[in-house]
Amino acid sequence: MKARYLVYTSLFIAIAIVLAQIVKILPIGTPGAVLLPMHIPILLCGFICGKKYGLLAGMLTPFVAFLISGMPIIFPVGLSMMFELATYGFVAGYTYKNLKLNPYVSLLVSMLIGRMVYGVAAAILYGFSNFDFGFQMFIQAAFIIALPGILIQLLIIIPLVKAIEKFQTQNQLPQVNA
Template sequence: MNHSQTKNLVGTALCIALGLILPQVFHLIGAGPVFLPMHIPVLLCGLCFGWPFGLVCGAVTPLLSSVMTGMPPLFPTGTAMVFELAAYGALSGILYRKLRKNIYISLIAAMVGGRVVAGLASAIFYGVAGKAYGFQIFLTGAFVTGLPGIILQILIVPILVIGLEKAMVISKPTISKV
């Protein structure tokens, strides 16, 4: 295993750990669903280490959190979050590395794409669970309740990535084919 691969694996493990710890801190002050703290390390992982690592981080983090802390409840919320966060991690990595190199466009597009995946997964899993879920619930959960978290992500995530690139902790991506 080369140095770069080791750095990516260690960075992904750190992002998973942050994805377990940050929600606990935010839930202590009752701000978890509003600030979406599990999303931040997953988006960072995809942007910093690439889409495969972001996808794994996004899929593993809500499952581990559910098993270890009971938050989110495994079904249907946690299961839907697996798909949502996996999409965030994968899309942020793909868009940043393969297509545009513009961190803001990549981040916002990944956030929108992940929310679409969340809506579809939630519609399926909530339906299987016999719980109400519709377009109004989707819009409220994805955009209204989480608006402070969306703003926080747009402000904090690019600053962290750009800072890590400037400090040469991670490499600035080059454009490559998908």
């Protein structure tokens, strides 16, 4: 079972990296910051594979993407993303699998806590690079610019979770309990 979820986690990491590369070619300014392509697979990983695997996927994805494509720039953007995505994956898995919260509640909690962690990490890391990352910039980046991505997450993540769980049940695949 552990091997199965490592494979799933690797698949979610690969999907996140491919989605980021696809979104990058869209003719909009900062398409990654607008559509949040890495967030969806990491949240799915937490929901499907559990908190440990979600955390692992969130930590590794920005770093692996940087090694493959040079984006996101590892400091301070990539490191901030590593904290944010790891939080998404962990909290999604913990609230859904361990606390057994409603999936929509788990998603909202994950998104809010992840954004708060991003804000703290960005404020600290950007501070080391002499870039002022204040509250207004946090709100702008985490909620206003990202609104289309947030809406996409709210619309598709839970139906995808339900579809994957239904597939697992129909094919008698084990599900993570913790």
